[in-house]
Amino acid sequence: MEFAIDVENLTRVFEGKTRALDGVNLRIESGKIFALIGPNGAGKTTLMRILTTQIEPTSGEAHVLGLDVVKHGAEIRKLIGYIPQEMSVWTDISGYENLLIYAKIYDMASRERRRVINDALKDMGLIEFKDNLVRTYSGGMIRRLEIACAMLIKPQILFLDEPTIGLDPSARNAVWEKLVSFKSEYSSTVFFNTHYMDEADLYSDEIAIINRGKIVTMGTAEALKHCVGGEIIRLSMEGNSVSEDFLEKVRKLNVANEVVVNDLEVDIGVGDAETALPQVMEVLRTGHVSVKKISLTKPSLDDVFVKYAGTRLESIGTIREVKEVRDRIRR
């Protein structure tokens, strides 16, 4: 089967010493929303810059839509859209004019231009502001204008580098709503980098975690979370002690993989908390055991990250380290 993106053993070394990518292998089916998550400086942006033909790999191979990124850069650029992390529109002209310049660069037929640009602006909810200078737009509107710009050529793959960085929650939601509708309308593949776990969890079909230049794991959000272990039902008991008889009954339940007692708290490890809970409730009811509180804990992508990267996302590297790596990459 043809993969939208097929990367084999890719490395990229900056200035002979900084290994930004260290043997990346990655295959992404077309039509999927794919999220690459990882801490700052993990190599997310470097990988995206290679896939969008901005820089060349040091070794290894990368194919986008079946085309080699080194040999067929020009063909790839006709088929992909790209929105960099930093603002990428001209602020001293209007939103419409920004799209017009790009429509000309992409050699769109002059009779179609107006219609295609207006459609894109309408889809992104910017049509009322099309003649305003971009300088007057909010952060979320600028991101949506950039998406409109990428939509002009109906790209087969849309690359987004940290699409919602620096946006407030409502602007983030609006951007994602538009991206999802964009993807379903053109059945494009979407490849995005992020360090927001919740975003990857909510919107992606598949996730890969990158750390120190290597892909450490990959799969759907559900599968990844499943890997770190099941869900937990936590019972906070009434009274002074937990009855042994009750614990015995709970241990006998098929759904209970593990029971851990910690003072008055009983943690029951289960596969799926929602379906296991009624059985636990039944035991509670028949044994006349009363509980103060029941809580369900599900593993999050953060837990997945801790397992594969060995540390929490936020705590990796000091800001100085990250800055040094970025400076070296940028020169």
Place this chain on the structure above:
Amino acid sequence: MIDFMRNMLAMIELELRRLRHDRTELYTRAVQPILWIAIYGPIMSGVKAIPTGGIPYTDYITPGVLIQSTTFVSIFFGLIMVWERESGILKKLFVTPASKYSTVIGRSMSSGVRAIFQVLIIVPVALLIGVRFIPDIAYFISALLIIFFASGGFASISILVASFMKTRERFMGIGQAIIFPLFFASNALYPVKMMPPILQYFALFNPMSYVVDAVRGLMISGDLTDLPIDLLAIALFDAIMFVAASVSFKRIIE
């Protein structure tokens, strides 16, 4: 080649649209050259120490002052382009089908758009002060075209120099550091013959001398004997600078 032209035209159109929204910079940048023509020129012409070949001194320096002003525009334009690499604009442009070279050269050439508008603001003021231009529209348009193409070369110089700078703070002084040596070691304010020999030698390789000579011939003196040499020098200058800027720019975006 068609792709190349199309991308260049798109970059030029971008510049025209920017100017349509905001022309403040054109007006503020016109102040300095107008002071040269309105104050320095008339005062120095009283001295009558500079052989101008029978042309009033203010008229003599007008092309030089125009070129100095448009070169300023181009040099800063090139610096702005390097600043843009810190935003995402250039990254996105480089992920379009347009070639990297056409983007760099197109942006350099679009500095010529600003330069022409700069000239169109200064010339009427010069007329009011009493500078006599050759009343031939074909000559005038030719002069504008020469300024347009030369501007692209000067913008490329600044792209080249700025690509070696690591921080944008260091860019600020560079504009002056490029322009004033070019300006004073050219025939903008006095004939090259008046200079010390070593400067005369420098002036031989100074592109600004050739641009000033061509524009002075077309706008003021009507002496076009050196025009072919001037055009050749400008074309050579543009070609070399475009290649150098493109290569160095490709290096820094990586």
